[in-house]
Amino acid sequence: MRKFQKFFLHGGRQWSLIMERSCVSSLPAADYCLRSAARRLISLIALALKLDEDYFVKVGALDDPEGFLRLLHYPGELGSSDEEPIYGASAHSDYGMTTLLLTDGVAGLQACVCREKWRQPRVWEDVPQIHGCFIVNIGDMMERWTNCLFRSTLHRVMPTGQERYSMAFFMDPNPDCIVECLESCCSESCPPRFPAIRSGDYFTERFRLTYD
Ligand SMILES: O=C(O)CCC(=O)C(=O)O
Numbered sequence: 001m002r003k004f005q006k007f008f009l010h011g012g013r014q015w016s017l018i019m020e021r022s023c024v025s026s027l028p029a030a031d032y033c034l035r036s037a038a039r040r041l042i043s044l045i046a047l048a049l050k051l052d053e054d055y056f057v058k059v060g061a062l063d064d065p066e067g068f069l070r071l072l073h074y075p076g077e078l079g080s081s082d083e084e085p086i087y088g089a090s091a092h093s094d095y096g097m098t099t100l101l102l103t104d105g106v107a108g109l110q111a112c113v114c115r116e117k118w119r120q121p122r123v124w125e126d127v128p129q130i131h132g133c134f135i136v137n138i139g140d141m142m143e144r145w146t147n148c149l150f151r152s153t154l155h156r157v158m159p160t161g162q163e164r165y166s167m168a169f170f171m172d173p174n175p176d177c178i179v180e181c182l183e184s185c186c187s188e189s190c191p192p193r194f195p196a197i198r199s200g201d202y203f204t205e206r207f208r209l210t211y212d
């Protein structure tokens with residue numbers, strides 16, 4: 001991964017400034033493979049939800065543009081002990097459908113293992129990178145589609161004092177896709193928890209709350 005070093009966005013304190021999409025033109029093969037793997041995963045999720053395997057294609061979620069690759073570099077600063085830790089990434093859930101993540105194996109990524117992710121105290125577990133495997137996050141849009149059957153994963157990157165690289169492929173629904181509770185995920189006793197929303201509007205609001 002280090003040979004792509006010049007393309008990486010720099011994390012640490014500046015993480016919250018990282019909004020722009022990474023330039024993937026120099027990484028077409030990686031982008032193509034990640035996109036194909038994410039599309040396959042999403043068709044498996046559809047089957048798991050007892051939907052047609054191309055359900056998310058049919059609702060326009062995978063119309064172009066969908067998804068982007070972010071390359072991240074964390075310098076590994078620890079900060080002084082009397083300060084808040086300098087998070088590589090503070091606690092957040094990804095906004096889209098699913099994220100495929102590959103890291104260089106350096107520790108730091110943690111996931112909140114509580115079912116109610118915003119309830120305190122949170123319990124965090126280290127997420128190891130298993131060689132040859134993706135780390136998969138469920139995103140907020142999938143949480144809304146499935147009425148919380150699939151929860152979006154709250155995660156963060158802790159500083160370890162070691163430099164770290166990662167690549168995250170975010171499979172986000174097309175901005176014009178309307179995300180609304182799936183029929184198979186609600187009933188009279190379990191009504192939809194979220195109103196229908198245009199994916200692009202959800203993203204705009206999340207970015208506003210995060211960066212304003
Ligand atoms: O670098 C990592 O391991 C996680 C990155 C991440 O959570 C993100 O970019 O949303």
Ligand SMILES: [Fe+2]
Nearest residue numbers: 092093094155
């Ligand atoms: Fe994330």
